[in-house]
Amino acid sequence: MGTDRSTDGSTGSTADGLRFESFPAGYDAADPAKADEQTARWFDAVNLGFHEDRTKEERLPAQVDGYLRDGRVLTAVYDDRLPEYAWDPAVPVATYATMVNDLNVGGSALLPAHLVTAVTVRPTHRRRGILRRMITADLARAKDSGLALAALTASEATIYGRFGFGAATSTAGVELETRGNLEFTSPPRGSIAIADADKLRGLVPDIFRAHLERTFGALAGSMRTPCVLPGSGTGKTRTRIWPYAVFSGTTQTASRTATRPTSPWAGSTSRTQ
Secondary structure, eight states: OOOOTTSSSOEOOOOOSSEEEEOOOOOOOSSSSSSHHHHHHHHHHHHTTTTTTOOOOGHHHHHHHHHHHHHEEEEEEEEEOOOOTTTTSSSSEEEEEEHHHHESSSSSSSEEEEEEEEEEGGGGTTSSSSHHHHHHHHHHHHHHTTEEEEEEOOGGGGGGGGGEEEEOOOOOEEEEOOOOSSSSSSSOOEEEOOOHHHHHHHHHHHHHHHHHHHHHOOOOOTTSSSOOOOOOOOOOOOOOOOOOOEESHHHHHHHHBBBOSSSSOOOOEOOOO
């Protein structure tokens, strides 16, 4: 029951009617200002899997551009045996995506890491081995290509242990009462300013790069994707870039203030060799 998920658009079908395809995000050949149909339907499936609103058509080209710059490979699983009354059969019943980006493994040493994202399986198609087929074949290819580890952000962390993933870090929240006699052990430095959103976009790549090079465990995944700024029409609380920055003479300080994770899970890692 092997599948062919190469990036040239080739397909592989299985005996249970499932068809696996891998492809890069793409633009509509007739209208380059639009995402192509296959890519748009892939995003529909991802949004369904994460219980999010459907992405507005006018916002898809920016996502396509970011995915292409990231070098992401998208995988879609189609069910060729859906009943005639089922939702659009062009929308995948499962999704998966990967890219390769640097991981800080100590000091300034950067190691290419295989990053897994957008993993969904429609509830109607669970317990059919779809995730197992997608992830085991993908991790085998990552190993064969010489990548030492894989990483992902887990919405349901208990799923991935069977594939060799484990917790990479933990997070904690701390609230401080700043009224009264709160004192710091080092003198304050730097300044805070409300930043112009367009100018902040230009600062972000340097901020992320400095953070990557100085921070153990940092990943380079967000540097090449477009910034999502307040007022961009998302209507979401998962904004990645805040419209202010701290300028203290060190870009690392600015990066901690100007960004936040879009998930409470910091991530997981898995050895691929």
